[in-house]
Amino acid sequence: MTAHEVALSRAVAASDAELIGRIAEQAVDTERASLAQAEFYGRHVRYLYGVLRQQQEKLLNVAGVSAEDLVQETFHRAFERAHTFTPGDATSDEQLRRRARAWLGRIAQNLLADYLRRVREVSATPYLEGLSCDGIEQSSEPTPELAAVSEGLAALSEREQDVLRVTALYLRAGEHQRLPNAVAAELAARWQTTSDNIRAIRSRALKKLKAFVVERGIELPEVP
Numbered sequence: 440m441t442a443h444e445v446a447l448s449r450a451v452a453a454s455d456a457e458l459i460g461r462i463a464e465q466a467v468d469t470e471r472a473s474l475a476q477a478e479f480y481g482r483h484v485r486y487l488y489g490v491l492r493q494q495q496e497k498l499l500n501v502a503g504v505s506a507e508d509l510v511q512e513t514f515h516r517a518f519e520r521a522h523t524f525t526p527g528d529a530t531s532d533e534q535l536r537r538r539a540r541a542w543l544g545r546i547a548q549n550l551l552a553d554y555l556r557r558v559r560e561v562s563a564t565p566y567l568e569g570l571s572c573d574g575i576e577q578s579s580e581p582t583p584e585l586a587a588v589s590e591g592l593a594a595l596s597e598r599e600q601d602v603l604r605v606t607a608l609y610l611r612a613g614e615h616q617r618l619p620n621a622v623a624a625e626l627a628a629r630w631q632t633t634s635d636n637i638r639a640i641r642s643r644a645l646k647k648l649k650a651f652v653v654e655r656g657i658e659l660p661e662v663p
Contacts, residue, residue: 450474455539456526463521480514487543500601502554513547591651598630599644
């Protein structure tokens with residue numbers, strides 16, 4: 440066997456903790472670290488992709504990032520910060536595998552949270568203010584208005600929620616402001632419809648939301 444083949448076989452036989460350790464030492468042995476990266480990626484990429492698609496699809500849509508891109512960024516971040524991984528009391532291969540996947544999961548969640556914070560899609564209008572991108576109230580004691588809006592948003596369809604959240608930055612009480620073409624086009628592509636229909640969806644969803652809240656005895660400012 441060649442030296443490369445020997446190194447490759449060793450990577451295949453290594454535990455996840457050993458692979459991460461080799462990745463952390465990439466400045467010392469670049470070839471061994473690259474083989475460890477490839478082996479670690481192959482072991483866990485399908486798992487991470489499946490988890491993100493099954494459990495985080497809605498948040499991925501809100502953040503405007505695909506599961507594929509988040510997976511790639513997660514592994515890139517993991518390889519950069521391999522030195523932060525700790526196996527804890529895990530000893531068996533199965534325990535180390537679960538530990539490594541939990542570590543990857545935390546990295547992915549942190550990256551997704553960063554995307555959502557950057558988007559800041561909900562906060563512009565008086566009655567959407569204070570809601571986070573996933574519809575969870577940020578204040579510990581939400582006002583009746585905020586609680587009603589949160590409940591009303593949850594009653595809308597997934598598409599309506601997404602359109603409202605993304606377009607919230609372009610709504611101002613008492614003003615008429617057309618949704619920017621680029622934003623409408625991005626939403627249209629996401630939901631496989633037209634930009635004009637996105638604007639219509641936004642209008643209908645706002646009316647539904649207002650009706651839901653007003654039925655609960657809460658008056659909201661007019662939004663054109």
